[in-house]
Structures are given as C-alpha cells and as structure tokens.
Amino acid sequence: xxxxxxxxxxxxxxxxxxxxxxxxxxxxxxxxxxxxxxxxxxxxxxxxxxxxxxxxxxxxxxxxxxxxxxxxxxxxxxxxxxxxxxxxxxxxxxxxxxxxxxxxxxxxxxxxxxxxxxxxxxxxxxxxxxxxxxxxxxxxxxxxxxxxxxxxxxxxxxxxxxxxxxxxxxxxxxxxxxxxxxxxxxxxxxxxxxxxxxxxxxxxxxxxxxxxxxxxxxxxxxxxxxxxxxxxxxxxxxxxxxxxxxxxxxxxxxxxxxxxxxxxxxxxxxxxxxxxxxxxxxxxxxxxxxxxxxxxxxxxxxxxxxxxxxxxxxxxxxxxxxxxxxxxxxxxxxxxxxxxxxxxxxxxxxxxxxxxxxxxxxxxxxxxxxxxxxxxxxxxxxxxxxxxxxxxxxxxxxxxxxxxxxxxxxxxxxxxxxx
Amino acid sequence: xxxxxxxxxxxxxxxxxxxxxxxxxxxxxxxxxxxxxxxxxxxxxxxxxxxxxxxxxxxxxxxxxxxxxxxxxxxxxxxxxxxxxxxxxxxxxxxxxxxxxxxxxxxxxxxxxxxxxxxxxxxxxxxxxxxxxxxxxxxxxxxxxxxxxxxxxxxxxxxxxxxxxxxxxxxxxxxxxxxxxxxxxxxxxxxxxxxxxxxxxxxxxxxxxxxxxxxxxxxxxxxxxxxxxxxxxxxxxxxxxxxxxxxxxxxxxxxxxxxxxxxxxxxxxxxxxxxxxxxxxxxxxxxxxxxxxxxxxxxxxxxxxxxx
Numbered sequence: 123x124x125x126x127x128x129x130x131x132x133x134x135x136x137x138x139x140x141x142x143x144x145x146x147x148x149x150x151x152x153x154x155x156x157x158x159x160x161x162x163x164x165x166x167x168x169x170x171x172x173x174x175x176x177x178x179x180x181x182x183x184x185x186x187x188x189x190x191x192x193x194x195x196x197x198x199x200x201x202x203x204x205x206x207x208x209x210x211x212x213x214x215x216x217x218x219x220x221x222x223x224x225x226x227x228x229x230x231x232x233x234x235x236x237x238x239x240x241x242x243x244x245x246x247x248x249x250x251x252x253x254x255x256x257x258x259x260x261x262x263x264x265x266x267x268x269x270x271x272x273x274x275x276x277x278x279x280x281x282x283x284x285x286x287x288x289x290x291x292x293x294x295x296x297x298x299x300x301x302x303x304x305x306x307x308x309x310x311x312x313x314x315x316x317x318x319x320x321x322x323x324x325x326x327x328x329x330x331x332x333x334x335x336x337x338x339x340x341x342x343x344x345x346x347x348x349x350x351x352x353x354x355x356x357x358x359x360x361x362x363x364x365x366x367x368x369x370x371x372x373x374x375x376x377x378x379x380x381x382x383x384x385x386x387x388x389x390x391x392x393x394x395x396x397x398x399x400x401x402x403x404x405x406x407x408x409x410x411x412x413x414x415x416x417x418x419x420x421x422x423x424x425x426x427x428x429x430x431x432x433x434x435x436x437x438x439x440x441x442x443x444x445x446x447x448x449x450x451x452x453x454x455x456x457x458x459x460x461x462x463x464x465x466x467x468x469x470x471x472x473x474x475x476x477x478x479x480x481x482x483x484x485x486x487x488x489x490x491x492x493x494x495x496x497x498x499x500x501x502x503x504x505x506x507x508x509x510x511x512x513x514x515x516x517x518x519x520x521x522x523x524x525x526x527x528x529x530x531x532x533x534x535x536x537x538x539x540x541x
Numbered sequence: 542x543x544x545x546x547x548x549x550x551x552x553x554x555x556x557x558x559x560x561x562x563x564x565x566x567x568x569x570x571x572x573x574x575x576x577x578x579x580x581x582x583x584x585x586x587x588x589x590x591x592x593x594x595x596x597x598x599x600x601x602x603x604x605x606x607x608x609x610x611x612x613x614x615x616x617x618x619x620x621x622x623x624x625x626x627x628x629x630x631x632x633x634x635x636x637x638x639x640x641x642x643x644x645x646x647x648x649x650x651x652x653x654x655x656x657x658x659x660x661x662x663x664x665x666x667x668x669x670x671x672x673x674x675x676x677x678x679x680x681x682x683x684x685x686x687x688x689x690x691x692x693x694x695x696x697x698x699x700x701x702x703x704x705x706x707x708x709x710x711x712x713x714x715x716x717x718x719x720x721x722x723x724x725x726x727x728x729x730x731x732x733x734x735x736x737x738x739x740x741x742x743x744x745x746x747x748x749x750x751x752x753x754x755x756x757x758x759x760x761x762x763x764x765x766x767x768x769x770x771x772x773x774x775x776x777x778x779x780x781x782x783x784x785x786x787x788x789x790x791x792x793x794x795x796x797x798x799x800x801x802x803x804x805x806x807x808x809x810x811x812x813x814x815x816x817x818x819x820x821x822x823x824x825x826x827x828x829x830x831x832x833x834x835x836x837x838x839x840x841x842x843x844x845x846x847x848x849x
Binding site: 186187188189191192320346347348349350352353354355357359360361362364365377378379380381385388389390391407409410411413414415 | 546564674699811812
C-alpha cells in the first residue's frame with residue numbers, strides 16, 4: 123500500500139519531463155542538463171523510493187539547533203559538499219542527488235520522528251545523519267522497521283551492527299588499541315589515569331582501554347573518573363592526577379566540559395610537553411573552543427586529521443574551505459560524514475539499484491579510493507576498514523601526524539575479551 | 542588509599558585541594574550573585590541567567606579579537622575593559638528585558654519562569670545565528686595562564702586566584718550598594734513593602750529596572766571571568782544554570798549572606814567528596830545532602846524575616 127501514492131506522483135511527473143514543459147523551470151535552468159541518461163527508473167527502484175529519471179532524494183538528519191549543533195554542523199557541511207561534488211561529477215546512476223534536510227534539534231525522540239518522516243513521507247533513498255549514540259539508538263528501530271539506510275559518521279562505542287546502518291566512523295577498539303600500543307611503546311608508559319564524561323561512549327571505551335592496559339600491555343590503571351556531562355570544574359581530579367603521577371592521562375571528556383578540563387589542566391601547571399596525555403575525543407573542531415595554547419602537546423588518537431598530507435585530503439580541505447569559509451576546521455567526524463554520500467553512491471553503482479536490500483547486500487567490499495583519510499573499504503559488519511593515527515596538537519589548533527598503523531585496522535564491534 | 546604516598550606529597554595535595562574548594566566557592570558565588578539579587582530582591586526567577594552570562598563571555602571574546610587586531614600592544618590588559626563592557630552589555634540587555642517583558646509579569650511568578658525560559662531559548666538561537674553554532678576560543682593574555690608555584694610541590698592556578706579576587710571585590714561592592722547606599726535602601730524598601738515604598742515617593746519601577754539590570758550585569762561579569770575556566774558557545778549558559786539555582790535556593794532567597802554560606806558549604810562538600818570518590822558520585826551525594834537539608838529547612842539556610 124505504501125508505494126501507491128508514489129506511483130501516482132511519478133507518472134505525471136515523467137510525462138511533464140518528456141514534454142519538456144516549462145512547468146519545471148528549475149530543471150530546465152540546470153547548467154549542464156546531463157541528468158536523466160541512467161538506467162530506467164523501474165529497474166533501479168523497485169520499492170517506491172523517491173527516485174525519478176533525473177533525480178534521487180536523500181535525507182540529511184542532524185542537529186542544526188540545540189546543544190549538539192556545535193558538533194553536528196561540521197557533518198552537515200561535509201555531507202552537503204559531498205553531494206555537490208557527486209552531482210558535479212554526474213550524479214548517481216545518471217541522477218542528480220537532491221537532499222531534504224531535517225533538524226534533530228539535539229533531542230532523541232525528534233530524531234526518531236524526523237527519520238520516520240524522511241522514510242515514510244519523503245521516501246528518501248538513504249539518510250546521512252545522527253551524531254550521538256543516543257540519537258542513533260533512537261533512529262535505529264525506525265530504520266529497521268521501514269527498511270531505510272543510515273550512514274552514521276561518529277566514532278562510537280561499538281556493540282552494534284545493523285543491516286540498515288553503515289558506520290563510517292571508527293568503533294572503539296579500532297580507535298583506541300593502536301593508540302594505546304603506540305604510547306606504551308613510545309613513552310614506556312605503564313600507569314594510566316582515565317577521565318571521561320559520564321555516559322555510554324566514554325564508559326565503554328575506558329572499559330576496553332582498561333582491559334587492554336591490564337591484559338595486553340601489563341600496565342596499571344591508577345585512576346578512573348567520570349564527570350557528569352556539562353561539568354565545568356575539574357580541579358579536584360587534576361589534583362588526583364598530580365598525586366598519582368600517571369605516565370599517561372587518557373581522556374574521553376566531551377562537549378563544553380572539554381574546554382573547562384584543558385583550561386584548568388593548563389592553569390594547574392600540568393605541562394603537556396612533559397605529561398603525556400592521550401585523548402580520543404578532541405578533534406580540530408573541539409580545539410577551536412579549547413584554544414590551541416591550552417592543549418598543545420597533547421596526543422589525539424583517531425583516523426583523520428585535517429593536516430594529513432595526501433592529494434585526496436588536500437583537494438578535500440581546499441574544497442571544504444571554498445564552500446564553507448577559510449576559517450572552518452575539519453575534524454575526524456566531519457571527514458567521516460563526507461564519506462557517507464560517496465560510499466552510498468559507490469554502493470548504488472555496484473548494486474545497480476537504489477533498493478535498500480540490494481545496497482545492504484552490496485555494501486561489504488565497496489572501496490572508496492578518493493577518501494581524504496586514504497583508502498577505505500566496507501567490512502561485512504558494515505563498519506569501515508581504516509587506519510588509526512596519532513597526532514600531536516599544535517599551538518595553531520592543528521595536529522601533527524606522529525604515527526599511523528601500517529595497514530588498515532579491521533573493525534570489530536563486538537570485541538572478544540574486551541566486554 | 543593513601544598508604545603509598547609520602548607525607549609531603551599528601552600535605553601539598555591537601556593544600557591544593559583546599560584551594561580547589563575555594564576556587565569552586567568563588568565560582569559559585571560569582572554565578573549566583575546576580576541571580577540572588579534578582580530572585581531575592583524582586584522574586585523573579587530568571588531562567589535566562591546563563592544566557593546573560595554567555596553574553597558577557599561573547600563580549601569578552603569580541604574585545605579580545607578587537608585588541609588583537611587593532612591594539613596588540615595593550616592586549617595584556619584587555620580583560621579588565623572586557624569585564625566592564627560585559628557588565629554594561631548584559632546590564633543594558635537586562636534593563637531592556639525588564640522593560641519589555643518582566644514588568645508585565647510581576648504578579649505572576651510562574652509566568653515569569655516560563656517567559657524567561659523562552660527568552661533563554663531565543664537568546665541561545667540568537668547567539669547561534671550571530672556567532673555560529675561552534676564554540677569560540679577566547680585568547681587570554683600570557684600573564685593569566687599557568688600557575689603560581691608557592692613551594693616546589695604546591696601550585697595554585699592563576700586564573701583561580703583571579704576569580705577569587707574578583708569575587709571578593711564584587712561581593713563587597715554589591716554589599717555596599719545594597720546595604721549602605723541610598724539606592725540600596727530604596728531597593729530593600731521596595732522588597733519589604735512595595736505599596737508603602739511607592740507611597741513615600743520611591744519610583745518603584747525605576748528601582749526594579751535597575752535591580753534587574755544590576756543582576757544581569759553581574760551575570761555578564763561572571764560570564765566574562767568564566768572564559769578563563771570554561772567554554773564559550775551558544776548553549777554554554779546551560780552548564781551553569783542548575784548549580785546557580787541550587788546555590789540560591791539552598792542559601793535562602795533575599796539573603797546575600799545566605800548565598801555566600803550556601804556556596805561555601807556546597808563547594809566544600811563537593812570538592813572534598815570529589816577527592817575521595819568519582820566526580821559523578823560526589824555530585825549525587827552533594828545533591829542528596831542539599832535535598833535533605835531543604836526538606837528540614839524549606840526556606841533555605843538564611844531567610845529574611847518578614848511579617849506575612
């Protein structure tokens with residue numbers, strides 16, 4: 123029943139297009155009307171998605187308002203850039219990508235509601251969206267019930283896998299283990315102090331990190347502390363760090379707390395050029411708020427830094443700045459969000475269809491050679507094979523690449539021995 | 542728990558922890574002072590208090606940028622001018638809000654709650670549209686960064702000392718203005734009996750407007766000072782609002798001394814507990830203690846005795 127109204131919409135539209143009617147001035151005004159040369163809609167769209175002979179509609183679902191707008195703005199910008207570039211290169215199966223943007227407003231039920239609207243009313247072929255795990259968890263049942271396709275950009279805690287989601291960020295073991303190995307070897311680190319914000323991602327990440335430190339690196343965790351989201355006072359925990367004198371401070375503090383933590387760490391006289399600090403939550407985006415002078419010398423462990431020296435990345439950074447302004451910075455998640463539309467396009471072309479089931483089945487093995495982070499490939503578990511990198515924060519707010527894994531790291535959302 | 546550390550180490554840590562408690566105390570007083578004036582003297586629950594603070598923070602950020610571009614030689618002193626501008630900006634906005642919104646709602650306290658909450662949302666979105674959704678980094682002059690070495694092992698953060706000094710200064714000024722000046726007498730007269738105060742020739746509307754402006758202005762100074770220790774973004778004000786209300790309500794409305802006593806007890810409890818257990822648990826226990834005491838003393842620690 124659900125595809126009846128869509129068919130009704132499609133045929134008059136097609137007739138109008140065939141007639142080249144002036145009723146569609148936007149399409150006739152396109153600079154290069156190269157769209158519409160792809161395979162017939164009936165063959166590439168058997169489930170009634172919003173696909174016409176010349177266009178395909180996708181959804182963008184992030185928080186443009188509310189607390190999370192700080193973080194999600196970069197993702198929205200990256201996805202729009204990717205869509206624009208794909209269109210400039212001829213679109214997907216000869217169709218131009220059109221997007222409908224919805225605002226999750228930093229509110230998880232709103233995310234679920236908007237996801238449902240995008241799938242049921244707009245029939246979007248895919249959704250690029252969500253940022254926090256909470257929003258993804260809210261959207262997941264909707265994606266599964268209405269059989270949608272979500273491209274999720276954030277590094278996250280793992281313990282999840284769905285036919286209807288492609289995780290373009292790293293899961294926890296991918297992000298953390300290589301970084302811990304590196305710092306243990308490089309700095310001879312034996313004792314670690316963990317500090318995080320109090321919710322699922324830091325807690326799961328620290329659990330994995332603790333197991334790794336204790337069982338694999340044979341080191342010791344001398345403290346593990348959590349502060350409520352939004353905490354702005356860290357002097358007590360900084361004193362504890364001074365007392366326990368760990369070789370490494372390992373942090374996954376997020377949001378506004380991050381800014382407070384690093385400012386107070388600096389003010390307390392902790393010199394990050396002498397005290398090793400490894401963070402998995404600070405990207406170039408966060409440093410904008412923290413201030414380079416407060417965090418210079420800290421190490422961050424993730425898969426992408428804006429300063430990566432390769433041709434793909436240079437072009438990406440230049441295009442991003444051209445579209446969004448010279449001063450914008452690009453963090454790990456922004457880059458992962460940029461992968462979403464591209465991976466979807468490549469998968470659609472591999473499957474030769476927009477159908478969600480076919481895309482889900484065709485996803486494993488899809489490669490994207492033009493990724494700014496370098497070559498990536500989708501794993502059977504719908505996460506990405508990717509390199510893990512360690513960067514050192516500099517005064518100007520950028521990271522200097524210090525280390526990267528030689529090979530792609532396999533995603534392992536349900537790590538054995540770490541749960 | 543401390544068996545493995547030397548006496549000297551522990552001694553310095555306890556001294557530094559004591560300072561951490563005092564810094565937290567100053568931060569709480571600074572946050573709560575503006576709200577205490579508005580809530581205590583006018584009975585208005587200002588849910589937009591955090592946004593007035595963030596206005597101060599943004600003013601500081603703009604001043605910092607201006608100095609960097611046009612007057613780099615005077616950069617080391619810009620913070621004092623920034624605080625003054627923050628006070629003026631937040632105070633002016635406060636007076637505007639009082640005139641446009643609050644004065645129509647004096648007899649409907651629950652409606653002011655809703656109206657100021659709406660105002661806080663409007664201000665947040667305004668900041669987001671004007672300054673962008675991302676956080677901004679306020680650059681501080683070199684002398685305000687780092688710490689003072691008191692002994693080899695005891696270090697005290699400079700910005701903490703700065704906030705402490707600022708808090709003492711502002712508290713003294715506010716106490717003087719409220720309890721010694723002619724205008725302060727008028728404010729207190731209006732609080733005690735609005736109709737009588739009007740009858741003896743006090744312009745109660747003007748008193749209200751300036752009181753609200755003063756409260757918001759102090760919030761602006763607090764926001765300016767907090768750029769040293771916290772984040773500046775459209776929704777950063779929300780990080781402070783809960784603690785602020787906690788301090789004011791626990792202290793007892795209408796009492797400056799109550800606010801200070803309450804800030805002191807909450808900050809000391811919290812910072813001591815934080816040292817012996819994790820941050821989240823410390824917060825839980827502090828809140829439980831506050832709830833327990835408020836059940837026994839609903840009027841707060843210090844309450845103004847008025848004839849009902």
